[in-house]
Amino acid sequence: MREPGPQRRALGNRDLVALTSSHGLGISADKTSVIGVLVYAYDRAGAEAASFTAFILFVPLLFIGPVVSRALAGHRPNRARAQWHAAQAVFLGLSGILAIGDAPLWAVIATMLAASVSTAIMRPAVAMLSPAVVRSADELVVANLWITYVSSSTSLIAPVVAATLLAVGGAGVALLGAAALAAVSLAVMGSMSAIEFTGGAETGDARGSLREGITTVARLPGGRGLIVAGMTHQALLTVMGIVAVIVAVEQLDLGASGPGWLNLAFGIGAVGASPIVSIVLRRQRLAPMLLAAVAGSAVAYALLGGTTSVAVAVVLFGVFGITRVAADVATRVMLQRVLRPDELGGAFTVLQVATAAGGALSALAMQFLTAAVSIERASAWMAVALAVITVGLVLPLRRADATEPLPLVRMSLLRQVTTFAGLGGPEVELLARHAMDDRVAGGSVVLRAGDPGETFHVVVDGRCSVEVADEHVRDLERGHGFGEVALLADVPRTATVRAEVDTTLLSIDRSTFLTALTGSADAERAVWSEMQSLRFAPGTRPGDRTD
Numbered sequence: 001m002r003e004p005g006p007q008r009r010a011l012g013n014r015d016l017v018a019l020t021s022s023h024g025l026g027i028s029a030d031k032t033s034v035i036g037v038l039v040y041a042y043d044r045a046g047a048e049a050a051s052f053t054a055f056i057l058f059v060p061l062l063f064i065g066p067v068v069s070r071a072l073a074g075h076r077p078n079r080a081r082a083q084w085h086a087a088q089a090v091f092l093g094l095s096g097i098l099a100i101g102d103a104p105l106w107a108v109i110a111t112m113l114a115a116s117v118s119t120a121i122m123r124p125a126v127a128m129l130s131p132a133v134v135r136s137a138d139e140l141v142v143a144n145l146w147i148t149y150v151s152s153s154t155s156l157i158a159p160v161v162a163a164t165l166l167a168v169g170g171a172g173v174a175l176l177g178a179a180a181l182a183a184v185s186l187a188v189m190g191s192m193s194a195i196e197f198t199g200g201a202e203t204g205d206a207r208g209s210l211r212e213g214i215t216t217v218a219r220l221p222g223g224r225g226l227i228v229a230g231m232t233h234q235a236l237l238t239v240m241g242i243v244a245v246i247v248a249v250e251q252l253d254l255g256a257s258g259p260g261w262l263n264l265a266f267g268i269g270a271v272g273a274s275p276i277v278s279i280v281l282r283r284q285r286l287a288p289m290l291l292a293a294v295a296g297s298a299v300a301y302a303l304l305g306g307t308t309s310v311a312v313a314v315v316l317f318g319v320f321g322i323t324r325v326a327a328d329v330a331t332r333v334m335l336q337r338v339l340r341p342d343e344l345g346g347a348f349t350v351l352q353v354a355t356a357a358g359g360a361l362s363a364l365a366m367q368f369l370t371a372a373v374s375i376e377r378a379s380a381w382m383a384v385a386l387a388v389i390t391v392g393l394v395l396p397l398r399r400a401d402a403t404e405p406l407p408l409v410r411m412s413l414l415r416q417v418t419t420f421a422g423l424g425g426p427e428v429e430l431l432a433r434h435a436m437d438d439r440v441a442g443g444s445v446v447l448r449a450g451d452p453g454e455t456f457h458v459v460v461d462g463r464c465s466v467e468v469a470d471e472h473v474r475d476l477e478r479g480h481g482f483g484e485v486a487l488l489a490d491v492p493r494t495a496t497v498r499a500e501v502d503t504t505l506l507s508i509d510r511s512t513f514l515t516a517l518t519g520s521a522d523a524e525r526a527v528w529s530e531m532q533s534l535r536f537a538p539g540t541r542p543g544d545r546t547d
Contacts, residue, residue, distance in 0.1 A: 018191045019143075024185075033112065036171045040105070058116075216346050222401070229294065277329055340429055407435075449467075455483060
């Protein structure tokens with residue numbers, strides 16, 4: 001019987017399914033709420049108020065990015081993520097209640113500010129946690145495809161939800177709907193297994209995290225280009241939301257629900273782009289897709305200004321959807337390919353701050369442009385700016401594409417192994433590059449007490465049992481390592497380990513293991529300390545034997 005493909009195997013990864021599902025629901029809540037609050041601002045004070053509201057919502061993200069990084073780089077990143085999603089649900093609910101009560105615009109914006117701070121963790125979290133929950137490099141490709149599909153679907157679902165709720169009860173009801181989506185996201189997240197990084201951040205501060213991220217990005221080939229591309233992508237998305245409100249109401253006369261329907265066209269384009277992106281994503285070179293996305297947006301903005309045709313506007317917003325998906329996935333994956341797990345937090349902090357800056361600056365620019373010139377000229381200026389950015393990104397993105405990818409999935413798994421708690425990024429990379437994948441049938445003996453020890457093993461998927469003196473002492477599952485005693489103490493195996501079910505292991509030879517561990521005094525002390533808590537058969541504990 002043919003072995004199932006990576007897509008089908010990934011369906012059996014409960015944590016990956018929960019991660020992508022909760023991410024999709026959280027993004028849907030965010031997009032629905034943004035449409036709702038922009039319509040509320042426009043209804044209260046016109047186009048300039050809508051642009052200013054979009055600008056205000058991005059300001060906190062300029063400062064919250066380092067805090068996000070600290071939360072995700074800690075020992076329990078999924079717990080931190082759940083807390084932030086809970087805050088998102090609460091503050092979106094308050095925003096909806098205030099809007100229904102016809103509260104002043106500043107009051108609704110204030111609660112939306114708190115909600116937008118909570119949503120800051122979503123995109124960095126899914127980019128950083130997906131390598132930690134997948135079981136192979138192929139599954140990480142599947143995870144990125146799923147994230148693309150889910151994000152694209154939210155671009156389709158959120159505008160429909162927003163347009164429907166706006167038509168039924170106005171902006172307040174749309175915001176309450178967004179709060180409900182956030183609450184469901186939190187519930188789905190609760191089904192995930194705990195993720196614990198043994199080398200999580202414990203010291204330092206948020207500013208230090210940002211400084212580390214800047215240093216990381218600066219040393220990456222083409223790193224600055226990737227950050228600029230991410231910044232540009234968010235600027236495009238922000239301007240598109242503002243333009244959708246102005247074009248729908250002023251030029252196309254589509255009414256209160258019009259912005260929602262133009263955003264629906266955006267979503268259709270995003271969903272339609274997903275199959276193409278999924279093909280490109282399997283290739284090594286992603287720079288052409290990212291450059292084409294920015295250039296395509298420039299063309300769309302050049303054509304959008306002044307159109308009075310609903311059909312033309314729908315097509316152009318569909319193009320925005322296509323370019324958005326291409327830019328988002330290419331930026332995320334290109335960063336994942338060249339960063340170690342311990343560097344993801346800092347680099348994505350820089351990306352978060354840069355995208356927030358892009359959104360804020362573009363919103364502020366649109367406020368002045370729409371007040372000073374027509375929407376036609378504003379769109380033309382956007383097209384020119386994007387054309388210049390496209391030319392400037394060619395060389396940096398080509399350098400980023402040429403960089404050899406790191407074994408990110410293996411490194412993320414090794415960060416969860418307590419044996420390697422004291423190791424730095426370079427040592428973990430060494431282990432990951434030299435490790436081998438082993439498939440063990442259920443019932444097979446992996447290690448036998450008394451045999452020579454030549455390999456350290458980490459459970460990738462499945463379950464093993466440990467027996468000492470023919471007595472079961474514990475089970476080993478994903479992220480658990482075994483075999484270190486014989487390697488470090490130079491003694492025969494002190495326990496028997498058996499695969500309870502079909503199991504995938506990551507195996508590291510003695511030389512590589514000892515090179516990594518003995519190169520760090522802190523790591524070696526931590527391993528010996530951990531070994532003291534293990535159970536040994538009488539007379540086999542290292543250090544207790546006499547010759």
